[in-house]
Amino acid sequence: MNSDEKWMRAALREAARAASQGEVPVGAIVVQDGRIVGRNRNQVERKRDATAHAEILALRQASRKLKQWRLTGCTLYVTLEPCAMCTGALVQSRIDCLVFACRDPKFGGCGSVFDIPKEKRLNHRVEVKGGVLAEESRALLVGFFRERRNAERWPSG
Numbered sequence: 001m002n003s004d005e006k007w008m009r010a011a012l013r014e015a016a017r018a019a020s021q022g023e024v025p026v027g028a029i030v031v032q033d034g035r036i037v038g039r040n041r042n043q044v045e046r047k048r049d050a051t052a053h054a055e056i057l058a059l060r061q062a063s064r065k066l067k068q069w070r071l072t073g074c075t076l077y078v079t080l081e082p083c084a085m086c087t088g089a090l091v092q093s094r095i096d097c098l099v100f101a102c103r104d105p106k107f108g109g110c111g112s113v114f115d116i117p118k119e120k121r122l123n124h125r126v127e128v129k130g131g132v133l134a135e136e137s138r139a140l141l142v143g144f145f146r147e148r149r150n151a152e153r154w155p156s157g
Contacts, residue, residue, distance in 0.1 A: 004099050007031050007077040008133045011101075014041040014054065015079045015140055021046060025140045028058035028078040030071065030095075037074065038062030054078060055086035059093050071095045079137040081108035081130065087116040090126050097127040101137030 001009075007029050014027025018041035030038030040057035044050060055078050063069050075097040076090060082100065087109030090098055103112045110117055110128050117126040 003034075004077070004129070004132045007036075007075070008079070008099065008101060008137075010036065010039065011054075011077045011079050012133065012136055012140065014039055015137065018042045018054070019140060019144045025144045026054045026078065026080045028054035028076060030058050030062035030074050030076050032062070032066070032071075032074045037065045051085065053083070053086050055082050056089055059089055059095070063093070069093060075099060077132075079133075080104050080141065081110050081112055083107040084109040084114050084116060087114070087126075091116060091122055091124050094124050095126055097129070099129045099132050101130075101132055102134040102141070103130060 011027040011029045014029065015025040018027060019025035023042040023045050026042045028040055029036055038058040038061035040054050040061060042054045043052040043057060055076060058076065059071065062071055062074060071093045074095050076095055077099045079101045081102065081104040082090065098110065100110065105112050107113060110130065117128050
């Protein structure tokens with residue numbers, strides 16, 4: 001297993017935690033010099049906050065731990081292609097690299113809908129690598145939404 005897969009597996013564990021809490025299963029890990037400095041999962045429902053995406057929460061945690069908002073030298077691993085909001089936060093935080101699992105054809109900000117990291121007018125470029133453990137992430141998402149749809153058709157209790 002290469003290091004991208006190792007860290008993505010950690011992000012997938014965060015995504016599974018999100019699913020078990022009724023959140024869309026997305027997990028994120030921030031790594032610097034071979035150690036995790038930030039980790040989180042989607043918490044939009046729990047926090048009742050549209051900005052409580054896994055990426056934003058992981059970036060906040062990394063910034064607190066490193067005592068700086070500039071996350072140069074860091075890589076973010078996330079189980080789903082970040083949306084425009086989260087991709088903008090990656091650029092603003094000056095993170096070096098983004099590694100994501102599967103594409104998001106509805107909201108993706110790294111090539112699917114928008115391509116913010118390649119926007120020449122921005123002052124920072126984020127290196128992007130997609131497709132790492134994409135099938136595992138996709139299966140988690142598909143299973144979550146299938147279960148959610150079934151629960152809505154046949155309410156329990």
